[in-house]
Amino acid sequence: MADANEPSISRHGALTGGRPGPPRFSKHVIYNHTLYIAGQVPYDLTDKSYKGQTEQVLKLIDTILEEGGSSKKKILKVCSFLRSIDEGADEYNAAWDAWCDRENLPVRTTIEAKLMSPEFLVEIDIVAAVQ
Numbered sequence: 001m002a003d004a005n006e007p008s009i010s011r012h013g014a015l016t017g018g019r020p021g022p023p024r025f026s027k028h029v030i031y032n033h034t035l036y037i038a039g040q041v042p043y044d045l046t047d048k049s050y051k052g053q054t055e056q057v058l059k060l061i062d063t064i065l066e067e068g069g070s071s072k073k074k075i076l077k078v079c080s081f082l083r084s085i086d087e088g089a090d091e092y093n094a095a096w097d098a099w100c101d102r103e104n105l106p107v108r109t110t111i112e113a114k115l116m117s118p119e120f121l122v123e124i125d126i127v128a129a130v131q
Helices: 050-067 085-099
Strands: 009-015 025-031 034-040 075-082 107-112 122-129
Touching: 025 050, 034 050, 034 075, 050 085, 050 122, 075 085, 085 107
Parallel strands: 075 107
Antiparallel strands: 009 025, 025 034, 034 122, 075 122
């Protein structure tokens, strides 16, 4: 039996991660006034630039922040994954700098990683406060 004082967990958008099979994770989860957004990747893979793919991902994140009752100014933590730091950091940072709320900067980690598809240059996950 659930504790009446325990905050509820709200899960949204079951996804397969682009692979065959059953859903493996939620697009976002809300728990205890915190929004957790799963790693978002670009949707138009004809764009082969880090800047363009980052802009696409940030647009998706804007939508999910709104769906989850949050906003850029409430982002607490960002974890960014780039296929190559050497090739992509400048373009990634240009897109990030144009998008982020300069008055409410979150903590951020940027990691070089082998992503799910070789066409993906960028993946970003977010943790944000919800009012």
